[in-house]
Amino acid sequence: MPVAVLGATGTVGARLVQRLRGHPWFALAEVAASDRSAGERLGDRVAPDVHLHPDDAARKLGTLDGPLASHLVLSALPADAARTIEPELAARGHLVVSNASAFRADPGVPLVVPEVNPDHLTLLDAPGDRWPSGGGIVTNPNCAVAGLVTALAPLHARFGVGRVVVTTFQAISGAGRPGPAAADLVDNVVPWIGGEEEKIAAEPRRILGRLMDGAVTPAEVTVSATATRVPVLHGHLESVSVELLTPATPKQARAAWAEFRGPEGTADLPTAPAIPVEVATEVDRPQPRLDRGRGDGMTVVVGRVRPCPVFTLRFLVLSHNLERGAAGAALVNAELAAARGRVRRGLS
Amino acid sequence: MPVAVLGATGTVGARLVQRLRGHPWFALAEVAASDRSAGERLGDRVAPDVHLHPDDAARKLGTLDGPLASHLVLSALPADAARTIEPELAARGHLVVSNASAFRADPGVPLVVPEVNPDHLTLLDAPGDRWPSGGGIVTNPNCAVAGLVTALAPLHARFGVGRVVVTTFQAISGAGRPGPAAADLVDNVVPWIGGEEEKIAAEPRRILGRLMDGAVTPAEVTVSATATRVPVLHGHLESVSVELLTPATPKQARAAWAEFRGPEGTADLPTAPAIPVEVATEVDRPQPRLDRGRGDGMTVVVGRVRPCPVFTLRFLVLSHNLERGAAGAALVNAELAAARGRVRRGLS
Amino acid sequence: MPVAVLGATGTVGARLVQRLRGHPWFALAEVAASDRSAGERLGDRVAPDVHLHPDDAARKLGTLDGPLASHLVLSALPADAARTIEPELAARGHLVVSNASAFRADPGVPLVVPEVNPDHLTLLDAPGDRWPSGGGIVTNPNCAVAGLVTALAPLHARFGVGRVVVTTFQAISGAGRPGPAAADLVDNVVPWIGGEEEKIAAEPRRILGRLMDGAVTPAEVTVSATATRVPVLHGHLESVSVELLTPATPKQARAAWAEFRGPEGTADLPTAPAIPVEVATEVDRPQPRLDRGRGDGMTVVVGRVRPCPVFTLRFLVLSHNLERGAAGAALVNAELAAARGRVRRGLS
């Protein structure tokens, strides 16, 4: 199936291009980026540390408002651009699988993690004239939510999650290019990331929510988040205290994670990891540099699971912000849509 | 008044030596360290980045088990050495003001922050034959507790503190010499510090506790802590969510901190900062490198005070781990003892 | 004497404002910056880690093209702006002491380090109608040249310097705001700084050159430079191999540095350090973080002086890029000009 990638010159877009090479189901057919890159070779516009296959580097970049032949569009656009371009494409009948935050709260747009809530895809079937058949937008969560919600999901399913307090240690690459200044992150931590805490509070409620009558009823999960930036290249680490509605021991939680595989068929998606959540047994793990690469960056790593004197359990969770939190997340959502028969070759 | 410093060659001990130079009340009279340094010049045994006054560098190091002439002994010994040496000195009639963790839970040993619980010093007056008159041990909190408990104290006094969830971002210098390996902290965070979380849970209960009938009744404060090490030289940053027994807005909390000065007379101690708790108003502060030096390292900086959807308030707190959290903490405790007439010139 | 500071909102300009507070000779009278800051409070436009005295923070910023009342103008403008604005001010009769690179190669503009070539100031006396009496531009060297040339000067005076190979380790703050991205300097070194190597090759020839017939004859010194950026906040470290025309041992070189004080009167300039060049004796020094602060950032630190199997000697040299290499350098040049009777109170 042919695929278009929008925003192909950025960190996430270029990673999508890399991940599509050799993909068993999809073939990259079109790349596009903002007007100032249009007509140039993709390889001349990506960051110097991105190694593209020569055939991909040689692709000519199209414009964001031009027609696309592929039904499936993977969008790595920034939120501002996404807000206008993605609905236009959906209105033309494209299935837009987006990494942007623009529509994550839109009741008609599924916010999906395949292992957690693949059924939310059916939001696309809502009757009405918003989008023609086959058109629509599917999104994945914020990079700091991806690991958290994947770790919470097995606990929520088995014990029920009530209140959550989370402090994040977010990597530099989560801020895109050029990202934070070195002057701010040598011998320092910056305890603020604009807009991030609101997303961490809101998105898990929707992802863990229940589909009823064609709409998502948010889960009654209350998240209090503090987001910080640390001098780490990739991998968001999070310190979590969680209240479980049915009490559980660390051992029971570890069992819930170890047994978690997501709904039937999820593990067969090409980009889905064999093990969605791994539990580290060492006393000082997960650590960003050592653990972010597990499962090709798609495995979420949990560790230091202890009783919490204030709630039920405490633990740390790590996920690769560019893979599980962005490019891999969008791609596996596209695979889910394809597996459920929602992707066509072309528009007509 | 003459003072002896034990463990003078380490990071904290050397800082005590520096802080004693030009001190208005105390005069450094004796320095001692472990046997392998005994007889050597202090300046030859401190770390290469410690600048001592030439007169201090030239001091000869005594042994830890030799007799000391000064009544007041400042101890920067590691916990193991402190466990045997400090009680021996107290038994000989010395007042040992210690930075070690060895006796922080001992019911007869005051665990003191002058702005918070100076009255706990009277634990030294407990009748009995443990120590002769004038002898005893006084301790300051763990470096990750010092900032936290100073920030919690004004809230506790005004609104009552119930449950607390805290995640720390601790600096390298908190681990002493040589400390963490660079290989562990380049492009990484280590989410574990052995023994630290237990101290963070226990010590605030005692410091915020009430003195009744010659003993401390711990405060009913429950702390859930996660301790991590980050690539920062000095300054422990902490992300805190707190439940207040009487609801309070961020504005009320900021007022409580701004008005906090500790009991009468505390601010007159030479090492006490004019302002114990400052509230940063910038959206992204406190930051370790930018804010750790306030009040000569003795001011605790609070910032990002927001409502907490799970408890009452969320905020960040920063304190200099070597000053407010160690050397400055011990010194100001010695000053408090002196101000209350508990320090003599010599033993007899 | 009143002083104006141009470019007062940048790293170097703000440091000039700080250094002028309490200055024994100069009083800050005017601050100016680019149009988009004009009319605002200085304190609202400087970087968040700059602490200004409240009176300085409250100063209103003027525009760069407005009239200035002070005869003496300290310019921290970037090269582009300096190229047009500084000659205009000089033409109006101002003495512009500039940190910019724009006129460092101009034969009528002295490029001065007070300890090395204060006599070059007389270039300002060149007859002709370029600038009215009292008007002119004085510059200090590039931040990577300041330490190098100060270390070479005593060797050049005593033994003659021929060929020099230098590799720099330059700090982040040398690149201004926002400076290099953290993504480029975590677990990395960037071995290129645009335009820097040319300056390092050219400026020492002029500074070490001889004044003859009202012009500078460059020194016959050949410098081969490689410039790199490393994850250090402040302090440029340089590895130097030098050919001396008269052979010298490390001991003789250390003596030349130890005895170096610059021409009579230089040490009396308020911002000049008591010791221009210190020789570190430890085997592993100078190190940027440990040694950049010597002499209030104005002392250049040399270390590891060894015979060079290829030339005569090898050594490392460190200097604070913001002090000896920028703000302090400009200020001490202004002091030199004042000491030599070249600064007036106002224009007429």
Place this chain on the structure above:
Amino acid sequence: MPVAVLGATGTVGARLVQRLRGHPWFALAEVAASDRSAGERLGDRVAPDVHLHPDDAARKLGTLDGPLASHLVLSALPADAARTIEPELAARGHLVVSNASAFRADPGVPLVVPEVNPDHLTLLDAPGDRWPSGGGIVTNPNCAVAGLVTALAPLHARFGVGRVVVTTFQAISGAGRPGPAAADLVDNVVPWIGGEEEKIAAEPRRILGRLMDGAVTPAEVTVSATATRVPVLHGHLESVSVELLTPATPKQARAAWAEFRGPEGTADLPTAPAIPVEVATEVDRPQPRLDRGRGDGMTVVVGRVRPCPVFTLRFLVLSHNLERGAAGAALVNAELAAARGRVRRGLS
């Protein structure tokens, strides 16, 4: 062919174990380490960030003085241990391929880089009774020499190398475990590595030397080195100025590198990279994090080739200190020995 690995628990030894898995010629048969690890599982004694195949992790560690069945022994021992153990093994008839510095200057021990001086292997054939037939020691250069000498070799062959000035930027992992303290490398560079500069001066002379009458005549190359440690995990970067006996332009040098392949057959060794020296064309490369992985860490990357005003050319060179500089270097030396018929299955 069976292989034993000594010092298998260290950084280099464990990397050898990893590289031997799936090796086309060699099969890991025995692992050994110091007495305190003997009898334990290899996987329990390696650093936590080393991922071993479960079969390798389960291997039991032997002692260093026990008998070994394999003729070929790969030694990752530290120099002290190597000095006594390696000659004992050679005397028993083992071919010891060592990464240690102990015997690099020994006239009877080949110091080899396969692309540069594979013929030096015949030093093992020296008549005499030092070692029985088939016994001997083969070494690879110091990790800071490996990249330098590989970059110099094509220049030396084509133009002749005279004098060289080199400043290194060495990675943390070059210092082994635990390596430098984080306190020394946050916001800092350490311009000294004990013993390193002497090795960088001496080893290239021997490797570039000529084999005559069964002995190596050192090349008339004079190297002046300054060695520093920077906050980089892996990859030694070096700034080089080189005098060529026959003048050459940067273009000619780039051609020499591009065409360099080493003697016939070298590229067929399984661990040898297809391209020994790559020339980066970007203005700011090579950079440690971006370029250390080329050719599976075995390709040396040269960049910024410019004329040198003092000598002939200047450039930067980068090589992976653990691969091209240690584990890969030893392994490819073993492959070279095997290709030349010097490796047997067992001792008899």
